[in-house]
Amino acid sequence: MVMAGTPSPQSVGREFVRQYYTLLNEAPAHLHRFYNNYSSFVHGGLDAPNRETLPVIGQKQIHNRIQQLNFRDCHAKISQVDAQATLGNGVVVQVTGELSNGGAPMRRFTQTFVLAAQSPKKYYVRNDIFRYQDIVFSDEEGEGSGRSEGEEEEGVAAGGYFP
Numbered sequence: 001m002v003m004a005g006t007p008s009p010q011s012v013g014r015e016f017v018r019q020y021y022t023l024l025n026e027a028p029a030h031l032h033r034f035y036n037n038y039s040s041f042v043h044g045g046l047d048a049p050n051r052e053t054l055p056v057i058g059q060k061q062i063h064n065r066i067q068q069l070n071f072r073d074c075h076a077k078i079s080q081v082d083a084q085a086t087l088g089n090g091v092v093v094q095v096t097g098e099l100s101n102g103g104a105p106m107r108r109f110t111q112t113f114v115l116a117a118q119s120p121k122k123y124y125v126r127n128d129i130f131r132y133q134d135i136v137f138s139d140e141e142g143e144g145s146g147r148s149e150g151e152e153e154e155g156v157a158a159g160g161y162f163p
Contacts, residue, residue, distance in 0.1 A: 006120055013083025013093040016115060016123065021076045028071035032063035034125045041065060044131040075100045089117040090126065096133075108133040 007015075023031055035041065040055045041062040056065045078097040086092045093113040098106035111130045115123035 009083040009085045009091045010081075012091045012115065012123065013081050016091075016093060016113070017078060017081050017095055020113075021074075021078065024071060024074045024076065028066065028074060031066050031071075032059050035059045035062045035128070036124050039125055040127045041125075042129045043069060044129075070102070072102050073100075074102075075106075077106065086114065089120075091115040091117075091123065 037058045042055045044053045076099050080096045083093045095111045100106045114127040116126040
């Protein structure tokens with residue numbers, strides 16, 4: 001498919017998602033090729049679901065992490081792909097859907113990518129954050145939102161207004 005001019009962020013996002021999840025199914029050992037040495041990858045997998053997952057940086061470390069995740073016979077049902085233009089002609093892509101790995105039941109997930117432009121029609125994954133959506137966080141104190149009373153009353157957190 002040849003497109004006239006610069007493709008829209010939504011077109012870039014949809015085509016990227018098609019390629020990424022096809023490769024995840026057919027050849028997951030090659031997923032690292034979407035990334036480069038400046039890329040950051042976070043995959044909130046099955047281990048320690050309530051613990052912060054630190055990112056791995058760089059193509060080699062991302063390849064190692066993908067190997068540790070042991071993707072095989074992955075099947076994805078994509079529910080939604082949203083994409084927006086961002087700084088430097090990049091594209092932010094958010095994917096929601098369900099994923100099955102190795103014959104396991106489908107699990108809801110959200111994955112967010114920042115695609116950085118290498119040329120007008122060529123991108124690499126600069127940032128990738130994956131989270132399953134069936135993980136439930138426990139409230140350590142048993143009640144409340146974790147914000148102070150003043151923050152709850154005024155709706156102020158981290159210097160911004162969040163109703």
